[in-house]
Amino acid sequence: MSFDQDDLDRVQDYLQEGHQRFDAIPKRQKLRSFTIICLILNRTIGSGIFVTPSKVLKGTNSVGISLLLWPLGGFVATCGLLVWLEFGFSIPRREVQPGVERSVPRSGGEKNYLEFVLRSPRFLATCMYGVVFVILGNLSGNAVAFGTYVMVAAGNQEPSRGASIGLSIGALTAACLLHVCSRRGGIFLNNVFAMLKVGILLTIIIIGFAVAGGAKFGGVSSQSENFAISKSFAHPRKDVVSYTDSMLYVVYTYSGFEQPFYILGEVHRPKRNFAKACLSAMAIAITLFTLVNVAYLCAVSKETQLNNDLDIATLFFLRVFDTDTASRVMSALIALSIFGNIIVMTFTASKVKQEIAKEGILPFSMFFATGTNTPDALIKAWWNRRNNPHSRERTRSIHTDVERNPEFEGSQYEQSPMAALLLHWITSVFLIAVTSMLTAEIAYNFLVSLYSYVIIVMMGFLVATGLLYLKFSNHRLWAEKAAFKPWGGSTAAFVYSISCCFLLITAFLRPSDSSYYSYRYQHIEWFLIPTIGLSTLTWGVIWFGGLQFVMWRRGQQLIVTRVPYIEQDEEDGEWVMRSEVIDHAWQSNTSSRRKVMNDAISEDEVKGVRVATRLSAR
DSSP, X not given: OOOOHHHHHHHHHHOOTTTEEEEEOOGGGOBOHHHHHHHHHHHHSSSHHHHHHHHHHHHHOOHHHHHHHHHHHHHHHHHHHHHHHHHHHHOSEEEEETTEEEEXXXXXXXXXXXXXXXXXSTTHHHHHHHHHHHHHOSOHHHHHHHHHHHHHHTTOSSOOHHHHHHHHHHHHHHHHHHHHHXXXXXXXXXXXXXXXXXXXXXXXXXXXXXXXXXXXXXXXXOOGGGXXXXXXXXXXXXXXXXXXXHHHHHHHHHTTTTHHHHTXXXXXXXXXXXXXXXXXXXXXXXXXXXXXXXXXXXXXXHHHHHTOOSOHHHHHHXXXXXXXXXXXHHHHHHHHHHHHHHHHHHHHHHHHHHHHHHTTOSTTHHHHHOOEEOHHHHHHHHHHHHHOTTTSOTTSOHHHHHHHOHHHHHTTOOEEOHHHHHHHHHHHHXXXXXXXXXXXXXHHHHHHHHHIIIIIIIHHHHHHHHHHHHHTOGGGTHHHHOSOOOTTTTHHHHHHHHHHHHHHHHTTSOOOTTSTTSHHHHOSOTTHHHHHHHHHHHHHHHHHHHHHHHHHHHTOEEEEEEEEEEEEOTTTOOEEEEEEEEEEEEESSOOOHHHHHHHHSOTTTSTTOOOSOBOOOO
């Protein structure tokens, strides 16, 4: 099935703005493999690889064990990536022809996967994931670190709390405004930052290995004793918590493979190129992170790291070049790396929050679900009208040109989830405000640990366990629906589920008083993060209860309908979604969703719009 420009025009002509929206995905602005790789690398290479290696070493008290945790963490993250690929390529399923269903990738990431696993009661899975992600799905912790590193790079070794907070909010604001003004500009900067970060890591690797080979840059000589078998595994920590908390930091550093899944619907030929790009990016990240840790240890001794509060990257440059200027330059590079991290997360997380709003569970859902033409698109539309006066009537509005002129569908037409970006900014600033009474280091540790526990580990456990449930549930027929079957069958899902479950449970164990993760060093009670983390599940349940109460008081049911327009890709026949109509309606009857959908959206009753395909029942 297919649709043409006249269909799209009629959709926009007859939309009921109060409760309906039209969302289009421009054909020629689909994201290519290089951008997918850059999305993962830009998100993965943030503050983590520059800050956490010293935390991991202090936590384990062993050079050898700390080094082994990095490839182990990469293996666990790769298993998670395979779980996401199996889900992302297999759902949702659409009726592409009468009686024929195919999987059609959609943006939203784990929101879609959890909704597919927990289909009843309606809205429960959306609330449990959506409320948590809206509040915690941001990099406020990294923004705090950004403010600190900017001040240190400027020569202020003890930055004031107010200045750091101001810079943190400024970075978040700049990232949001960037994506508001230009979608293509944000993607371009994402790619630039990714390449810059890879270059920084390669530079560290080359310098570290050069020092190990005897090169002198004005500072220390090779610290080869770090790798002596008799010393590298000597005096490790004895308590389990020190290792699990260290592993949590490693897992946080590898977080980033989820990012492209948040915008999977905007990827060019996803079933052909997407998996290769994601796996390539993960292989690059694992290789770089392992080699960078080795490079650090080539120049910085174990004792120096244990007895110093500076991050390992700053220590590395300080020891190698023996000058404060080098450490300040490294602080500036780390700040740039963190800002790139914030840019990519702002782009992808706002898309997820827009998808959450499309499900109708938020106040003013249609407002937050609406995409708006970017100033970049409006300027290009004006320029086109100015230089092509005969292509369109001069009196036609710029807004209409952008939306209706097929010429703009490719190179000029673009939209930004401006309202969702506003929501993302508000929640990010809220978390910074909540932790503003803490020192920058404590606020960073708290926000990063909470994000890791909830968004990465807890949600990872739910998604991986949900996939195992589908695989071993006879009535869900997953074997017939799965469009991606990873190596080893269910092995990746088992590994990721068990790993996440282990981290969730062991976080409740109390670390010894001498552990780096004890209150003595972290100034955060050991039970605080897991307690708050698990309580986030109740946030969604309470929200779901409130939504049910609202529907009971109104005597109406909220009916959310999302009708996709899909077609076969001209290059390889792959089924892809081009656009969709979102409808939020309050119905006084209690008809089933399928019946209401068929009644509300049919060939005869959609005001002249020929629907290319319908949303299959979940």
